[in-house]
Amino acid sequence: MVSGCIGIIPQMVAKRRKFIQLREKFFQQNGGLMLQQLFSKLDSSAETTKIFTIEEVKNATNNFSESEIVDRGGFGTVYKGILSQNKIVAIKKSSVVDQSQVDQFVNEVIVLSQINHRNVVKLLGCGLETEVPLLVYEFITNETLYHNLHGAGHFSSIPWEICLRIAKETAGAYLHSATFIPIIHRDVKSTNILLDDNFTAKVSEFGSSRLVPLDKTQLTTMVIGTFGYLDPEYFHTGHLSEKSDTYNFGVILMELLTGIKALSFDKPGEERNLATYFLSSKKENRLSLILDDRIVNEGNTDEPTG
Template identity: 50%
Template structure:
């Protein structure tokens, strides 16, 4: 009788948690017309076993919305399990929002959501495991200097992910919290954009979303802060701060001019206007990067940080320009080989997650943006 009563009590408790953290909403999303497959629902015991009952030794990181643990599922698959801090409505909304957003996304530079658990006391999300931590950790760790080529590649990958969110997802998605600590690095140090708890979707004909101002100090778009209207150009501003971090190796609240009242964005722009760019660069960037390409990337960052959002470049422009810089920095032989491969590629051979590839057609000034289904969007580029 006691065992039976305990099982019934546990079942009622799980049902209570299921409803409290939005289970009924998730049920609707799991319908044939929804976005979340039923196979992506984990049970609480499975995730407790995977994380050794959320052992402190398994913690990968902590944030404002929860703690992330390393876990191993019964089939041996390594995953990251995000456990929300509490169960109040303030934390339930980001949980539901992140599931809905990530269920619509398939891009190789965006972290994959594997599933969620709705029957635990607090929300649990299960992601693919990204082994090499965050970009923030590496940029600000003097013992692990990133090469210039790696920085340029990571910038291009993050721009590609944001371009996809703004343009290629079924509806436009604004990330709203782009920063180096939300950019993870996989086993090959490729960028993976993460943390979509504060992200928002907009209608196809919508130019902005009006919300309470949220974001991280140092990355927040000043125009968004003043108006409460978040646009795709607000993500561009935050990406500009990440570019400055990649160039200088400094934190977003640091002043490059030694003045405590000026942050990274303002001091970077001032240094450029006063022709002191190469004095503020990270030593590795200064040693390895070509002068011309460094100046081009710095000017891209400056344009991203324009106080007027409409005068900032789009993510599409940034991807094209960053890819152009990378192609020009390649040795001519490897560039020719790459061009030959692209020119003779079968569009049907692109993988499903190859959402964006940009190539330069020889003898022309057209950049070819090719989507995963083989459709090509031609855009004029200055090389």
């Protein structure tokens, strides 16, 4: 009996050593060393952003239980989790492992670590000891602006006054001047704006954002964005500036004004692209025909201009 127990001990030690080595491998693979180095240069982020262990993440999500999934898409899976002291969080787990995704992950952690804004989803930390990296955010309860605008039975339920506030809060979350180094989001759209119980806007998804050096007004980058929102000038030249985010925001305003999706492939001709459709309607003095009824019923009955 004793000899049998003695034989098990080396196996347990070897298994434990292999587990530790795997954790260390994933930590490095997911940019752990780079993040540690960058955090050391960002005093404020070192105090607010935590690197969670695999045990903490598994405990929070009941070992990534299917019952805790709140969203699933091409980017990965989002789980609802409960940390110590019953703090509810959202944990985003990437779907694939490649270097470009790791670079975006590291970029998002670094960008959000420098932001403390009531209309930007708060990053609480990250997990680096699993095969794919994890991001841990505050949990936002009322889904996305896109879902609330275009989901069945949702659009008519949002008062126009709240729509105006959502627009104002989203505009206020643009970080061109809210941080020491301006930040260009590059992909602000209605699916990347979360709403809480009070319909407060929270801009999310900063994986493709760029920090703009103070001595520059634009950057030349690989074009990243979403058709329907993508700034045509940026698309054709690759020159990224604050105006690119402003164009995104303009499309969101059009969504709020009309209740129409930014891109609708099931519609004919110019109606497929909301920006094109909106501008041509304005030019031809028929804008009032595509505006949502609430603007007439609740808002200003004068046709929008500008």
